[in-house]
Amino acid sequence: xxxxxxxxxxxxxxxxxxxxxxxxxxxxxxxxxxxxxxxxxxxxxxxxxxxxxxxxxxxxxxxxxxxxxxxxxxxxxxxxxxxxxxxxxxxxxxxxxxxxxxxxxxxxxxxxxxxxxxxxxxxxxxxxxxxxxxxxxxxxxxxxxxxxxxxxxxxxxxxxxxxxxxxxxxxxxxxxxxxxxxxxxxxxxxxxxxxxxxxxxxxxxxxxxxxxxxxxxxxxxxxxxxxxxxxxxxxxxxxxxxxxxxxxxxxxxxxxxxxxxxxxxxxxxxxxxxxxxxxxxxxxxxxxxxxxxxxxxxxxxxxxx
Amino acid sequence: xxxxxxxxxxxxxxxxxxxxxxxxxxxxxxxxxxxxxxxxxxxxxxxxxxxxxxxxxxxxxxxxxxxxxxxxxxxxxxxxxxxxxxxxxxxxxxxxxxxxxxxxxxxxxxxxxxxxxxxxxxxxxxxxxxxxxxxxxxxxxxxxxxxxxxxxxxxxxxxxxxxxxxxxxxxxxxxxxxxxxxxxxxxxxxxxxxxxxxxxxxxxxxxxxxxxxxxxxxxxxxxxxxxxxxxxxxxxxxxxxxxxxxxxxxxxxxxxxxxxxxxxxxxxxxxxxxxxxxxxxxxxxxxxxxxxxxxxxxxxxxxxx
Numbered sequence: 001x002x003x004x005x006x007x008x009x010x011x012x013x014x015x016x017x018x019x020x021x022x023x024x025x026x027x028x029x030x031x032x033x034x035x036x037x038x039x040x041x042x043x044x045x046x047x048x049x050x051x052x053x054x055x056x057x058x059x060x061x062x063x064x065x066x067x068x069x070x071x072x073x074x075x076x077x078x079x080x081x082x083x084x085x086x087x088x089x090x091x092x093x094x095x096x097x098x099x100x101x102x103x104x105x106x107x108x109x110x111x112x113x114x115x116x117x118x119x120x121x122x123x124x125x126x127x128x129x130x131x132x133x134x135x136x137x138x139x140x141x142x143x144x145x146x147x148x149x150x151x152x153x154x155x156x157x158x159x160x161x162x163x164x165x166x167x168x169x170x171x172x173x174x175x176x177x178x179x180x181x182x183x184x185x186x187x188x189x190x191x192x193x194x195x196x197x198x199x200x201x202x203x204x205x206x207x208x209x210x211x212x213x214x215x216x217x218x219x220x221x222x223x224x225x226x227x228x229x230x231x232x233x234x235x236x237x238x239x240x241x242x243x244x245x246x247x248x249x250x251x252x253x254x255x256x257x258x259x260x261x262x263x264x265x266x267x268x269x270x271x272x273x274x275x276x277x278x279x280x281x282x283x284x285x286x287x288x289x290x291x292x293x294x295x296x297x298x299x300x301x302x303x304x305x
Numbered sequence: 306x307x308x309x310x311x312x313x314x315x316x317x318x319x320x321x322x323x324x325x326x327x328x329x330x331x332x333x334x335x336x337x338x339x340x341x342x343x344x345x346x347x348x349x350x351x352x353x354x355x356x357x358x359x360x361x362x363x364x365x366x367x368x369x370x371x372x373x374x375x376x377x378x379x380x381x382x383x384x385x386x387x388x389x390x391x392x393x394x395x396x397x398x399x400x401x402x403x404x405x406x407x408x409x410x411x412x413x414x415x416x417x418x419x420x421x422x423x424x425x426x427x428x429x430x431x432x433x434x435x436x437x438x439x440x441x442x443x444x445x446x447x448x449x450x451x452x453x454x455x456x457x458x459x460x461x462x463x464x465x466x467x468x469x470x471x472x473x474x475x476x477x478x479x480x481x482x483x484x485x486x487x488x489x490x491x492x493x494x495x496x497x498x499x500x501x502x503x504x505x506x507x508x509x510x511x512x513x514x515x516x517x518x519x520x521x522x523x524x525x526x527x528x529x530x531x532x533x534x535x536x537x538x539x540x541x542x543x544x545x546x547x548x549x550x551x552x553x554x555x556x557x558x559x560x561x562x563x564x565x566x567x568x569x570x571x572x573x574x575x576x577x578x579x580x581x582x583x584x585x586x587x588x589x590x591x592x593x594x595x596x597x598x599x600x601x602x603x604x605x606x607x608x609x610x
Binding site: 064105 | 413
């Protein structure tokens with residue numbers, strides 16, 4: 001199993017240009033590929049990142065401003081043209097289903113695959129999906145329209161067998177393995193108890209990722225994203241434009257760093273840069289004054305959790 | 306006044322990739338910039354072609370398949386973000402207004418500029434717009450859903466004054482110029498009639514452009530596009546796939562050339578290539594067997610009428 005990672009497809013705000021791609025990213029976690037936001041041009045960025053369309057089953061849309069979903073209808077249409085049969089689940093605020101439906105109504109398209117729409121409306125942390133390996137939560141954000149972030153968390157996996165040590169105890173049969181993986185001690189035929197930690201290794205650390213964009217500087221999210229391994233927090237502006245950030249429902253790099261520090265996250269990724277700042281390293285520099293482990297995200301770069 | 310020209314932004318069909326851009330083009334005629342179709346990524350292609358967004362007032366959408374309009378909502382949204390105040394007129398089949406409205410409803414966007422929607426539904430040639438310099442008609446096409454092409458035609462302009470010859474006739478006053486421009490002969494004070502052609506030059510030739518995509522091989526269009534200076538006719542396939550073309554409502558290069566020949570157009574541009582053909586020169590080669598003055602259109606190239 002590959003280590004969980006985040007591939008940035010686009011990390012700029014509002015207007016797409018040849019160099020600036022609006023928000024979109026793919027989280028690979030426990031073998032799942034989660035597409036988060038889908039600005040115009042996402043399908044071309046996916047190709048450049050060599051991520052196979054068919055791996056994407058779950059799509060998360062933070063809010064209905066165009067720079068976060070104008071590429072979605074094109075991607076869904078391409079799925080259809082490529083003969084996709086696997087269904088897609090879309091987690092998004094109310095309205096997206098209507099937008100998608102009206103497109104396919106007027107092109108008289110009957111999709112070859114099924115779309116499951118999960119409408120998000122919660123104003124507090126809410127578990128929106130769970131399977132055997134992962135839990136996903138929506139995070140309430142504060143923006144000009146209803147918006148939420150997402151928290152992705154691996155579930156604890158079983159302990160790993162230490163085959164070398166196990167072989168030394170002839171009483172242990174293959175049928176005992178499941179209990180060992182669950183952490184149980186082993187009792188030999190003559191009553192000796194062998195502690196589990198002598199027979200198994202720790203499972204891999206549980207990793208988590210939080211996506212928070214678009215949002216004002218909003219302290220309530222801190223409790224939801226505590227200790228995540230990677231936090232992507234928007235930083236549309238630098239602190240010189242704090243007023244503009246507040247007025248438009250966005251954050252500065254400084255504020256993103258403050259959130260990261262207070263939430264004690266392992267690493268902070270910045271993004272959703274306004275096009276008015278040509279050098280994104282300025283965001284990193286500003287955030288570093290407050291929180292050391294920070295990076296200004298770049299398109300087509302992969303970050304490991 | 307610059308000579309009328311057509312700049313191709315995209316000329317491939319269906320799925321956008323890094324190299325293949327879906328249909329979009331800008332016709333510059335008599336100082337107007339007409340955007341014809343608007344596949345995903347059009348706004349980025351416009352930037353690459355260095356066409357200023359603000360010059361575009363009229364947008365023409367042939368039909369509601371995604372590769373012809375999925376870039377429109379992004380472009381309209383960008384107009385808004387850039388503070389546009391000039392209104393936009395959109396000529397498109399029924400449905401597009403609903404699609405646009407639903408986007409802005411859910412993003413709670415109140416556009417800073419006005420959109421005039423002109424709904425196209427005619428099944429015969431119809432004049433859809435006219436101003437002092439240009440006439441525009443919709444051309445009925447034959448496709449899987451309602452689709453139309455467009456015919457753009459310059460209006461005749463006035464004759465140009467031959468100042469050198471005029472100066473030789475002292476009787477001619479500035480007040481006589483308008484009549485000379487309209488082609489009237491001049492009568493001197495002593496009754497001599499000087500024929501207009503001795504005092505003026507011919508006006509520039511009236512130019513015309515026809516856009517026909519997407520369409521099956523459809524003979525009725527011939528009468529509408531007769532003698533145009535430039536015809537863009539789709540050629541999604543080569544003749545080896547004539548059956549597929551027929552089934553999907555498209556044409557082959559061969560068929561496009563046949564239409565061009567029968568309509569006696571001056572030049573034929575091919576486009577809307579299926580991605581399955583990596584070498585677009587094959588389309589040109591096939592069409593040349595029937596019609597000599599043909600070119601396979603390429604993105605970001607400008608063709609003069």
